[in-house]
Amino acid sequence: MPAALTIGDFSRATQLSVKTLRHYHRVGLLAPADVDADTGYRWYTTDQIQTAQVIRRFRDLDMPLVQIHAVLAAPDLPTRNELIATHMASLEQSLARTQSAVASLRDLLAGPSAVGPVGQRTVGAVMTAAVTAVITMADLVPWYLGALGELHATLDARGMRPTGPAGGLYAGELFADERGEATVFVPTATEVPRLGRVEPAVVPAAELAVIEHRGSLADVDRAYGALAAHVANHELRLDGPIREYYVVGRQDTADEKAWRTDVCWPVFSTGVANGTATSSGS
Incomplete structure (x- = not known):
């Protein structure tokens, strides 16, 4: 049976703040393995560390929480991969727009507009x-x-x-x-x-x-x-x-x-x- 961690120790293990972990619990993204009925203390298990790391990587890629939830809840690998691929395509389009805007700004700052008569x-x-x-x-x-x-x-x-x-x-x-x-x-x-x-x-x-x-x-x-x-x-x-x-x-x-x-x-x-x-x- 995996070992249990307090929310503080789990926070240190995953580098997710206690505030963030509590929010993920509220929205149903990452629920603790157990919540003490008397004290309300949250307990996580060591096998949840990888899930938390996956969530953090998705957040680093600006994936909305609702999409992360859909990925984690996907019924099979092809469905999960399709959801991830869709978000990656969105990121690539955003990057292309950013690169185009940067190139246009550099061209604009370089001198007068190169427009026709x-x-x-x-x-x-x-x-x-x-x-x-x-x-x-x-x-x-x-x-x-x-x-x-x-x-x-x-x-x-x-x-x-x-x-x-x-x-x-x-x-x-x-x-x-x-x-x-x-x-x-x-x-x-x-x-x-x-x-x-x-x-x-x-x-x-x-x-x-x-x-x-x-x-x-x-x-x-x-x-x-x-x-x-x-x-x-x-x-x-x-x-x-x-x-x-x-x-x-x-x-x-x-x-x-x-x-x-x-x-x-x-x-x-x-x-x-x-x-x-x-x-x-x-």
Whole structure:
């Protein structure tokens, strides 16, 4: 029979504080082998040391207590391994985001933004399949991915092909108030019937100041900054949603370095182009 340890000795053996051990007992993660009915003293056994060490390692990897409990309670090894693998994948994604943010910050601090020139573009009205909603800035990315996936799935199901790159319209309130209207659209040759969130919509004609952003959208703010500065200095800006055209995006390649996004600011046409003029909707 394994030897018994007081909570103090067990704390020293596992390097988990008494406060932490009491918390783990309360939440049902690591219950002592015995609790004295009269004194309330907790007693642990030596064969619980390894379990405590496993818990500590998982906490070092920022695994939530509820997930640790699920791992320890897993009915078999494959289930346990799947739970651990899921958390490891989450850690790898978090690390990748951190590395990307660090690289972007270093690049930003190294000098002026390496962004392309600003051009001017005239676009005509175009029929699209679209998804529109009032969203928060925090929900923008998952909402955008879901809407774009739904649009392409709907067009595929109806045998319709896009006539140009997907795009987005983003109201000023979304940036200023962190909540506003957003539309993701895919140009189509004919009107698409309503289905779920997907509906036909005409994206209106506009005169736009345009800058191309290359790479991940995580640092697209640099393109926005350069575009805003150009418009403030050279154009007569108009109120209206910002446009983005996803010339090469997630639907085309998983390589973020190959992504190309046109960021567009509505402006008043003066008849003088400050860059390349085109009548396409891309």
